[in-house]
Amino acid sequence: MSVTQAVLLAVVAAVLGGVVTVALGKMAQRRAHGADEADLTMIDVLDRVVREAPIGIAVVDKFHDVILFNPRAEELGLVRHRLIEDRAWAAATRVLETRKPVELDLCTKPSLGREPVAVRCTVRPLLDRDPRFVVLYAFDDSEHVRMEATRRDFVANISHELKTPVGAMALLAEALLESVDDPDTVRHFGERVQHEANRLGNMVTELIALSKLQGAEKLPDLEVVDVDTVVAEALDRTRLTAENASITISTDRPSGYEVCGDRTLLVTALTNLIENAIAYSPSGSPVTISRSLRDGKVAIAVTDRGIGIAKEDQERVFERFFRVDKARSRATGGTGLGLAIVKHVAANHHGEITLWSKPGTGSTFTLLIPVHVGEGEDDETDLHAEKAVGS
Known part of the structure; x- marks a missing residue:
């Protein structure tokens, strides 16, 4: 057996706890007695295991030569141009x-897309009886790091967002206590306290909704939902807000489309x-709602x-909590959770949910939900033709 074959066997045994060594040994015995005519040789199996392993694997010797490495080792930056990474x-x-295992982080600079940004590496002797070789295992911890960063951002954001209305209510309550003899002032500060309390309540409600949508609780059983009913209920909920902002909301004709989902969440x-469109539109401007069928x-x-959204935003x-215009959003009582909820409802x-926007021109948010095809409507074309005839 060559050095490379021995290294392959040792690596696989180390990865799989020696089980493969025993199994391959038995396979070799069977092949030697002619009992097995399989095409794969032992080296083929070893090579496949190492080459397709989800972790990076590399073996080096005391002369800095890379004896063996797999494609994943290059993807994770453990090996570059057939040389082991300096650290x-x-x-x-x-x-x-020392003959003792070592752990290290091979963190790379922030990257675009889904390239690894955090790599954990374990380095240990390949064989106890042979001091010439060291094996390195590289693990992609990028997703864990991203999730941890998201969690920290969320905790920081929610702490700030909850602290703002609570602090405001404390100051307003203090002002109320100092104005007990002035009914007009008491009424003014009382309304402000009520506004902040409502804002805090809305935020807690939306946080609970977002938690459910992200998997903390199972969604209710889905049912066939009439899209026109969803539009009508959403319009009813936002009518007063639109009137107070002098916004005119117009819609197209009822479509008769149906989807399979949860009506409350869709509404x-x-x-x-709609509330987002109202909040970011100048007084007197229109908001329109349209229904159509796109690719099922x-x-x-x-x-x-309205003001539109810059491409980078x-x-x-x-x-969660991202705002294009923080001053405007806080003035209208926005929680910064509305669009995050929309995204998870769609998912x-x-x-x-898609977005088209141009600063100074306006924005279009489009919620896309798979159409429910009833009996007798075999494909999207038939359904669309039936709606067109009915209109």
Whole structure:
């Protein structure tokens, strides 16, 4: 057996706890007696295991030569141009000298897309009886790091957002106590306390809703929902807000489309889109709602003629607590959770939410939910033709 074959066997045994060594040994015995005519050789199996392993694997010797590595080791930056990464080699040197395992982080600079940004590496002797080789295992911890960063951001954001109305209510309560002899002042500060309390209550309600949508609780059983009913209920919920802002909301004709989902959640999502359009539109401007069918999905589009959203902000508007215009949002009592809820409602209905926007022109948010096809409507074309005839 060559050095490379021995290294392969040792690596696989180390990864799988020696079980493969025994199994391959038995397979070799069977092949030697002619009992097994399989095409794969033992080296083929070893090579496949190492090459397709989900972790990076590399073996180096005391001369800094990379004896063996797999594609994942290159993807994670453990090996570059057939050379071991400098920090990994320093750790390997320590292991060669001390014969004791070493752990290290191979964190890279922030990257675009889904490239690994956090890599954990374990370095240990390959064989106790052979001091020449060291094996390095690299694990991609990027998703864990991203989730931890998201959790920290969420805790920081929610702490700040909850502290703001609570602090305001404390100051307003103090002002109330100092104005007990002035009914007009008491009424003014009382209304302000009520406004902040409502804002705090809305935020807690939306946080609970968001928690449910993200998997803390199972969604209710889905049912066939009439899209026109969803639009009508959302309009009813936002009518007073639109009137107070002097916003005119117009809609297209009823479509008759149906989707499979949770009516309450869909109404909440559409209500959030309409309220968002109202909040970021100048007084007297229109907001329109339209229904259409796109590639097997019902598209409910909410269009405003407001301030629009800069391109660099468009991917972030669905993040929790992100606000394009913080001053305007706080003035209107926004929680910064509305669009995040819309995103998760869409995802839980196997749909999506899209955005088109241009600063100074306006924005269009489109909620896309798979259409429910009833009996006798075999495909999207038949359904669309039937609606067109009915209109």
